[in-house]
Amino acid sequence: MPVTIFDVAKEANVSPSTVSRVIADNPRISEKTKRKVREVMERLDYHPNFQARNLAAKSTKTIGVIMSNSTSLAFQNPFFPEVIRGICTSAHASQYGIYLSTGGTEKEIYEEVVSMVQGKKVDGIILLYSRVDDRTMAYLKDVQFPFTMVGRPYKYENEITYIDNDNRKIAHDVVDYLYHLGHRQIAFIGGNLDFVVSKDRLEGYQQALINVGLPYSDAYFIHDEDFKSNGKSRINKLMMLDEPPTAIVAHDDLVAYEIIRYLEELSVQVPNDISIVSFNNHSLSAYVKPPLTSVDISIFELGFEAANFLLEKVQDSNAAVKHHFVPTTLVERESCKRINIFNE
Structure with a gap:
């Protein structure tokens, strides 16, 4: 049986409403009580439901976006703002929001994804990377949670929906x-x-x-x-x-x-x-x-189609697995020069 707010309240010897206020970081609750309740939540592996009203309709109207590094590092690479722009364009058209990961290590990213899934914070997840032997991807596959990948998966390629370049x-x-x-x-x-x-x-x-x-x-x-x-x-x-x-x-x-x-x-x-x-x-x-x-490599389209594929899976759990390579174009500029091979 999943751990409930009542289990946390009993273990911490407080009321369920106090646990709820700790989750919301209510300033009326003392730091001592917050620490005690949070320690119990962690010990019991309790993941609060942050979007109860939407869950009543079995939807959070939110998709998780997971990067391979922390956001502070990822956004130093122009790839990520552009691919996220593509995701946001698709999500907005379907009235979905996005939940960006903040984990800085593989372990933190994995734990955050588990929290997203078990806490029912998102309806589906997009992995903006494909790592060899990735624990996070394996978890999402094992629990059959809707997800898509930007990048060809290292394993289970025929079982996972992804978008990539060739x-x-x-x-x-x-x-x-x-x-x-x-x-x-x-x-x-x-x-x-x-x-x-x-x-x-x-x-x-x-x-x-x-x-x-x-x-x-x-x-x-x-x-x-x-x-x-x-x-x-x-x-x-x-x-x-x-x-x-x-x-x-x-x-x-x-x-x-x-x-x-x-x-x-x-x-x-x-x-x-x-x-x-x-x-x-x-x-x-x-x-x-x-x-x-x-x-x-059509970065915007990578994000746009990844979100489209994910929303299709969210709305239809029986949606077929899809693989798609977006088009690429070699843009010739001045960093390459023809040479005379006879003078080598």
């Missing part, structure tokens, strides 16, 4: 683009391999090299964590190779901006000395120097 294909396409500009030494930088998007883009890069007859070299790959902690020295080491790359595929635009800065400090010019292509096509990409060639 990340293997677009990574393959950018390598092919660079190859036809004459580049034969092509590096790949960034991407946390705990996330499926990074694994897919790296696999697409590797497969493209095979398809055009170029070898894959670990010396041309810089992992996300290595780049974050040793960015300048790793770029310097890359450019000091006997055969340094003539082109770089950056995992996203933020990584590309940082690469350009390090190259400038090393007196390596983009695109005269090296070309760079990236993904996401943030609004700033047209204004950096040089303007960045980047794959537009």
Whole structure:
């Protein structure tokens, strides 16, 4: 049997109305009483229902939006405001609000999702990421709570509704683009391999090299964590190779901006000395120097369709599982240059 407000009241030796006031953070309740009641709530694993009136109609009219990092970190990346704008546009059209996660670690995110589900705070959840072996995704699947994902799931792909780009294909396409500009030494930088998007883009890069007859070299790959902690020295080491790359595929635009800065400090010019292509096509990409060639991944549409798919599942528990890749476009700017392969 689920824990009720009456169980909490009995254990804390207070009235149910006092528990209700503690949940609402009523200033009339002393801090001592609040601490006591909250300790009992935590010990009994009680999750208060914050939207009782809507639940009477079996709906909160709210969807949860879960990011892979805390909101303070996530909003440093222009991807998240744009994808959330897409979600909000869809949700508003159906008169739904959104509940943004605030957890800063995997554990905190998991606990917050459990609270959302057990506390019946939301009607469904959108995961704005796909992590390898993700505990939160597994929980939502196990309890059969309505959810969709922005990103291809690592497991149970045929059982989960998701929206994504074809990340293997677009990574393959950018390598092919660079190859036809004459580049034969092509590096790949960034991407946390705990996330499926990074694994897919790296696999697409590797497969493209095979398809055009170029070898894959670990010396041309810089992992996300290595780049974050040793960015300048790793770029310097890359450019000091006997055969340094003539082109770089950056995992996203933020990584590309940082690469350009390090190259400038090393007196390596983009695109005269090296070309760079990236993904996401943030609004700033047209204004950096040089303007960045980047794959537009339709971020707004990712959010918009993820919310549409979720609301369909919320309204019909038997709705079919759907998978959809949104279109992408390579936006050519000035960070890539054709080279004469006979002068290599």
